[in-house]
Amino acid sequence: MFKTYIPPVQEIDKKWYVVDAADKRLGRLATEIASILRGKNKPTFTPNMDTGDFVIVINAEKVDVTGNKRQQKLYRRHSGRPGGMKVETFDQLQNRIPERIIEKAVKGMLPKNALGRKLFTNLKVYAGPEHPHAAQKPEAINI
Numbered sequence: 001m002f003k004t005y006i007p008p009v010q011e012i013d014k015k016w017y018v019v020d021a022a023d024k025r026l027g028r029l030a031t032e033i034a035s036i037l038r039g040k041n042k043p044t045f046t047p048n049m050d051t052g053d054f055v056i057v058i059n060a061e062k063v064d065v066t067g068n069k070r071q072q073k074l075y076r077r078h079s080g081r082p083g084g085m086k087v088e089t090f091d092q093l094q095n096r097i098p099e100r101i102i103e104k105a106v107k108g109m110l111p112k113n114a115l116g117r118k119l120f121t122n123l124k125v126y127a128g129p130e131h132p133h134a135a136q137k138p139e140a141i142n143i
Helices: 026-038 090-096 098-107 114-120
Strands: 016-020 054-058 074-078 085-089 123-125
Touching (some): 016 026, 026 054, 074 090, 074 098, 090 098, 098 114, 098 123
Parallel strands (some): 016 054, 054 123
Antiparallel strands (some): 074 085
8 A cells, every 4th residue: 555755844845946027928937936836846746735946036027918918908906895996907007016917927826725825925026137035045947
């Protein structure tokens, strides 16, 4: 009888990766990031555990979309009050908070439970080319 291997929490090796989002397609970038956060690229992947790595995304303001999505893709948020729906396009949100676009795309690709919320904290997104995580010695990966 074989038992499924479950890695002990102390033995999970978490690396830091830095991804440059400049001129990358939003969806293709987000799927790769979500996969790394989840740990699917590792042999120790376990569906119910955080075996993934940390991801730093730089140049979020330069992420790209195809077609008419700049004017037609809508981002909605609600204040919680009646009639409190706020809607803005991709272009408007990119001018206001460019980090939010990548965060929303990746968050939608993570599990919708406590594990997904924990994995989302391993994502760090920055609008420009600078990030404060040099001490973690992040490894640059090309997506």
